[in-house]
Amino acid sequence: MNLLKSHKTFNGQTQFWSHESETTKTLMKFSTFIPExxxxxxxxxxxxxxxxxxxxxxxxxxxxLSDHQIMVICPDTSPRGLNLPGEHDSYDxxxxxxxxxxxxxxxxxxxxxxxxxxxxxxxxxxxNEFKMSKISxxxxxxxxxxxxxxxxxxxxxxxxxxxxxxxxxxxxxPWGEKAFTGYLGEDKNTWYKYDATxxxxxxxxxxxxxxxxxxxxxxxxxxxxxxxxxxxxxxASEQSExxxxxxxxxxxxxxxxxxIEDHILHHxxxxxxx
Amino acid sequence: MNLLKSHKTFNGQTQFWSHESETTKTLMKFSTFIPExxxxxxxxxxxxxxxxxxxxxxxxxxxxLSDHQIMVICPDTSPRGLNLPGEHDSYDxxxxxxxxxxxxxxxxxxxxxxxxxxxxxxxxxxxNEFKMSKISxxxxxxxxxxxxxxxxxxxxxxxxxxxxxxxxxxxxxPWGEKAFTGYLGEDKNTWYKYDATxxxxxxxxxxxxxxxxxxxxxxxxxxxxxxxxxxxxxxASEQSExxxxxxxxxxxxxxxxxxIEDHILHHxxxxxxx
Numbered sequence: 001m002n003l004l005k006s007h008k009t010f011n012g013q014t015q016f017w018s019h020e021s022e023t024t025k026t027l028m029k030f031s032t033f034i035p036e037x038x039x040x041x042x043x044x045x046x047x048x049x050x051x052x053x054x055x056x057x058x059x060x061x062x063x064x065l066s067d068h069q070i071m072v073i074c075p076d077t078s079p080r081g082l083n084l085p086g087e088h089d090s091y092d093x094x095x096x097x098x099x100x101x102x103x104x105x106x107x108x109x110x111x112x113x114x115x116x117x118x119x120x121x122x123x124x125x126x127x128n129e130f131k132m133s134k135i136s137x138x139x140x141x142x143x144x145x146x147x148x149x150x151x152x153x154x155x156x157x158x159x160x161x162x163x164x165x166x167x168x169x170x171x172x173x174p175w176g177e178k179a180f181t182g183y184l185g186e187d188k189n190t191w192y193k194y195d196a197t198x199x200x201x202x203x204x205x206x207x208x209x210x211x212x213x214x215x216x217x218x219x220x221x222x223x224x225x226x227x228x229x230x231x232x233x234x235x236a237s238e239q240s241e242x243x244x245x246x247x248x249x250x251x252x253x254x255x256x257x258x259x260i261e262d263h264i265l266h267h268x269x270x271x272x273x274x
Numbered sequence: 275m276n277l278l279k280s281h282k283t284f285n286g287q288t289q290f291w292s293h294e295s296e297t298t299k300t301l302m303k304f305s306t307f308i309p310e311x312x313x314x315x316x317x318x319x320x321x322x323x324x325x326x327x328x329x330x331x332x333x334x335x336x337x338x339l340s341d342h343q344i345m346v347i348c349p350d351t352s353p354r355g356l357n358l359p360g361e362h363d364s365y366d367x368x369x370x371x372x373x374x375x376x377x378x379x380x381x382x383x384x385x386x387x388x389x390x391x392x393x394x395x396x397x398x399x400x401x402n403e404f405k406m407s408k409i410s411x412x413x414x415x416x417x418x419x420x421x422x423x424x425x426x427x428x429x430x431x432x433x434x435x436x437x438x439x440x441x442x443x444x445x446x447x448p449w450g451e452k453a454f455t456g457y458l459g460e461d462k463n464t465w466y467k468y469d470a471t472x473x474x475x476x477x478x479x480x481x482x483x484x485x486x487x488x489x490x491x492x493x494x495x496x497x498x499x500x501x502x503x504x505x506x507x508x509x510a511s512e513q514s515e516x517x518x519x520x521x522x523x524x525x526x527x528x529x530x531x532x533x534i535e536d537h538i539l540h541h542x543x544x545x546x547x548x
Contacts, residue, residue, distance in 0.1 A: 007523075007524055007526050007528040007529070008489075008491070008522040008523045008524065008528070008529070008532075009528035009529070009531065009532055010531075010532050014528045057331075057332055057527070058331055058332065060334030060337065060531065062528070062531065062532075063334065063531070215282075217282070248282040249281075249282045250281055250282065252281050253331070254281040254282070254283035254288045254336070255281070255282070255283070257283065257284075257334065257336065257337070258282075258283055258284050258336075
């Protein structure tokens with residue numbers, strides 16, 4: 001791991017790192033905020049077009065992480081530096097849009113293993129390099145989808161789950177259909193593994209309450225996010241959730257900055273429980 | 275004025291605007307955060323390479339402006355859309371580097387009137403469009419220089435002054451020498467008008483205490499910022515100041531985000547005084 005930059009922020013350090021990933025077979029970057037004496041860690045998964053910088057720069061989260069002694073790690077949203085067919089042609093597939101799946105299609109399956117990258121590389125870095133024993137997961141939009149799916153698929157790895165404006169039912173929305181076709185292929189029977197609503201419908205569960213904030217003026221709410229599908233699935237399978245609809249808020253980091261404290265407190269409650 | 279974008283943030287709106295300026299004879303942009311029932315306004319002046327977006331995106335200030343009912347307005351750092359000789363050749367002169375002076379050199383004097391743009395256009399917008407009667411001023415680096423200089427030159431316009439990492443003595447540092455030569459010409463006798471240390475030395479004063487935060491690990495401290503020159507000048511002329519040196523902090527927005535609450539409280543004290 002190479003430390004690229006370090007900036008004192010509140011009572012800790014905002015840092016930018018790179019490392020060679022055996023999973024993606026590329027140089028990967030991530031950012032961290034590390035307070036004094038961190039007592040737990042949260043993985044933040046970013047949305048479409050983002051990289052390792054967006055959240056740590058825009059969310060105003062360091063204040064709360066510093067106060068509550070929790071570290072955050074923010075991975076990039078895809079491998080970089082490749083030139084696969086179609087990889088750089090659109091904002092919602094390929095670079096900047098890994099969707100946190102292990103791709104199975106030609107070309108992509110060798111590098112776009114973002115599920116493994118998070119649950120193996122990033123989890124290993126947190127445990128071995130940063131000595132964190134308890135890890136929670138959260139994210140925004142595509143990264144909210146990632147947090148829900150990886151949290152439900154690996155409940156033993158992640159203490160608690162939360163999301164802002166998540167894509168909760170990707171199998172049936174345009175963003176998800178495009179990404180899953182490209183990464184997983186035309187056979188929709190394989191898609192449920194990366195669809196939070198379908199996972200809940202199939203009995204996947206997490207022991208702790210899942211927190212979601214969703215703006216009512218989010219321009220993607222009805223077409224891409226479909227929050228109520230997840231609420232309905234949780235109700236039917238008794239998965240504990242708290243979905244907070246926030247009047248007038250949109251899909252932006254201004255929305256995230258407004259409610260990020262609630263998410264840090266949510267994870268703190270579970271991370272610090274004995 | 276055209277409202278380009280509006281994002282609900284805490285109990286207010288983060289907004290992006292454009293307007294045709296008669297001062298710069300260009301289309302100018304600024305951002306605002308407007309809480310419910312604002313009781314005063316602060317102008318934020320940004321540093322080199324910045325535009326109207328940096329502060330409102332990175333500083334985490336909305337939380338405090340929302341709580342304390344103060345609005346902020348963040349102008350761009352130079353005219354845009356021109357193609358003057360040398361205007362786009364370097365990061366520290368021309369576009370993105372207006373230095374808050376009224377230029378007198380050929381070409382630049384017709385558009386680079388950033389002092390007038392702030393004290394006429396922006397002040398007028400605050401008073402007439404946003405109905406703000408009391409206005410304070412703050413900024414970072416080049417914008418910290420701008421806040422000090424404009425606050426000292428127009429103490430009747432600005433209730434209070436603060437700065438992060440300001441260029442306090444531009445006449446004798448590389449950034450200032452380059453900018454002043456380009457905007458004001460070779461005759462250094464004209465430069466003092468835009469040099470906070472020289473203004474203090476010549477008897478310019480502000481009635482209220484000037485607050486400055488400066489990181490000790492700021493990579494520009496000794497070569498460009500020269501904070502102690504300003505402290506010495508204030509001591510000699512009995513200008514009230516509070517300069518806080520902050521151990522380990524650098525020149526970045528991570529530093530600003532850590533101490534921005536102190537600046538909002540500083541200005542609130544004076545803005546709300548009857």
